[in-house]
Each structure stands twice: as C-alpha cells, then as structure tokens.
Amino acid sequence: MTKTKPTIIETHQVPELSAKQRLQDYAVGVFRTLPSRKGTKKAIKSGRICINGAQGFTGDWIRGGEELTLYEPKISKKPSIDVPLTVLFEDDHLAIIHKPAGVLVSGNKRFTIENALSFNLKKSQEPDALLRPEPIHRLDYPTTGALLIGKTAKAVMLLNTLFEERKVEKTYLAVTIGAMDDKGVIEEPIDSKPSRSTFKKIASVPSERFEALNLLELVPHTGRRHQLRKHLSFLGNSILGDPLYSKEGLLLKGKGLYLHAYLLAFVHPVTHATIRIKAPIPKKFEKLFPESLVN
Numbered sequence: 001m002t003k004t005k006p007t008i009i010e011t012h013q014v015p016e017l018s019a020k021q022r023l024q025d026y027a028v029g030v031f032r033t034l035p036s037r038k039g040t041k042k043a044i045k046s047g048r049i050c051i052n053g054a055q056g057f058t059g060d061w062i063r064g065g066e067e068l069t070l071y072e073p074k075i076s077k078k079p080s081i082d083v084p085l086t087v088l089f090e091d092d093h094l095a096i097i098h099k100p101a102g103v104l105v106s107g108n109k110r111f112t113i114e115n116a117l118s119f120n121l122k123k124s125q126e127p128d129a130l131l132r133p134e135p136i137h138r139l140d141y142p143t144t145g146a147l148l149i150g151k152t153a154k155a156v157m158l159l160n161t162l163f164e165e166r167k168v169e170k171t172y173l174a175v176t177i178g179a180m181d182d183k184g185v186i187e188e189p190i191d192s193k194p195s196r197s198t199f200k201k202i203a204s205v206p207s208e209r210f211e212a213l214n215l216l217e218l219v220p221h222t223g224r225r226h227q228l229r230k231h232l233s234f235l236g237n238s239i240l241g242d243p244l245y246s247k248e249g250l251l252l253k254g255k256g257l258y259l260h261a262y263l264l265a266f267v268h269p270v271t272h273a274t275i276r277i278k279a280p281i282p283k284k285f286e287k288l289f290p291e292s293l294v295n
Helices: 037-045 113-120 152-164 229-235 283-288
Strands: 008-013 047-050 067-071 084-092 094-099 129-135 144-152 169-177 183-186 197-207 212-221 259-267 274-278
Touching: 037 047, 037 144, 047 229, 047 274, 094 212, 113 129, 129 152, 144 152, 169 229, 169 283, 183 229, 197 229, 212 283
Parallel strands: 144 259
Antiparallel strands: 008 067, 047 067, 084 094, 094 144, 129 144, 169 212, 169 259, 183 197, 197 212, 259 274
C-alpha cells in the first residue's frame, strides 16, 4: 500500500540573518496559519515543520538560506460518532455548539464532543479546512453550555491566540449553596498559579437544607482547571451538585452540576464581526429561579 504524503500548507525561504536563531523562536509569525508562539511550538513538536526537507526540532539552529516547510496535521484515527448536537453559530471558519452535561469534550473515549463534530458541522470550503473540527477550549464533564470550535487550521491558531490574550469573554451561570455577598472577587491561587474570578448575585432563595440557594453570574479571568468550582468552594459556597467540591452532607445527588457556560463573546478573528452567543439555560435552573432568568 502506498503511503500518502502529507500536504504542504506553506513554505518560507529564510533570508540572510545577522545572528542564528533557534527554530522555535525564528518560526513564530513566519507562517500565516501559525500566528502564535504556542501554536508554532506545537507544530514543530508534532513534526509538521521541516528544514530543507528534514524534520525540524525546537532547538535546531536557523542561520539563513534554509527553506522551511509547514505540513498539514496528520489525519486523526479517532472514531467519528453520529450524535446530534445543537449548533448555536457556524460559518466556514468556526462554530459554537451547545455541550450537554455528561459528555467529555475530548479524550481517548469514543463518546466525546470532538468525535461527534464532523456529523454536526458543515464542511468548511476554506483551503485549510480540517477534516475533524477541533474544540478550542474545555468544559468539564458535568458542565453544560457554549463551546467554541475551530474548523480550519488558521481559525484554530487565531482562536487559540485570542484565548491566550484573554480576548474571549466567557460568562457562566451557577447555583451556589449558602449565604454570600452580592458581588465579589476571588483570587485564591490554584495549583500555586495566580487565579482570578468575579461573581455577581442575580437572585437568592431560602433553603431549609442549604440555608440559601444563589443564582450567580461568574466570569473566570484566568483559565485554571476547575477554577470556578474551586473558587466557590474556597468561599464556602460550593456549586450545587458538585461531586468534587461540595462539603460533606451538602451534595445534591441526581440533578447534576449547576454550572452553565452561558455566553461567549469575541471579535471573529477572520471576518472581524462581533460574535456574542448565548447558550439556552437548562430547565433545572429555571425551576429554581423562574422569575430571574430571561435567556
């Protein structure tokens, strides 16, 4: 069987240089579809950048006169599954889908959002269209809401850059346990890294079991794992239904986690249109706060 050669996306001729540079430093910004340092380093490590036809490595020296070649990503061997998803926005470059609870975004399991994207999104007509659209960020297994997807190599790189530069506005809704302030800032470090979240209380109702249930609007200003869940637990106001961070005796079972990725807002990196997409609020939120939620 003949092995299919990978497709060349871009080539770059290195001009005369005043001083040699490492490939991981020189290659940043020289390829149109790799605008970020993180994306460039990832492409080198995955073997997608060659120097004069040979695979390049991050520590290789570039002295001038070399030809750099960028190849398309290798085709994933992951399975595709036909599972219906709600598409909130889509064009040739990106999409925003509604992630249901109880589904992994990606990973080694068969039943993931990533494996279902090809069946739910239209094939991009752009020349660098991905065979498998790629999630740009993550939502926890029990979390619902808006998830951003890249459909082309260029879009994935540009969207990753937006996230790195904190230019994607993410707003969550959560129901928390116990009495708490109307608004606040949480800056407790997570995994020894600086972390910042802000919250605003939209409504509160009394509860015999939990003292009070609060409907919060949350904004994560950093991107740590389980950030909102950990920060609210640190305050003593864990998210209702959180199996990891609820205090003993205060775990509501059978209803899932009351955390919803409600809003994504950003400037489209290709069309420059303002994108502002809201994900429908789960009915379990509306049952607790019927007068406070207007989608």
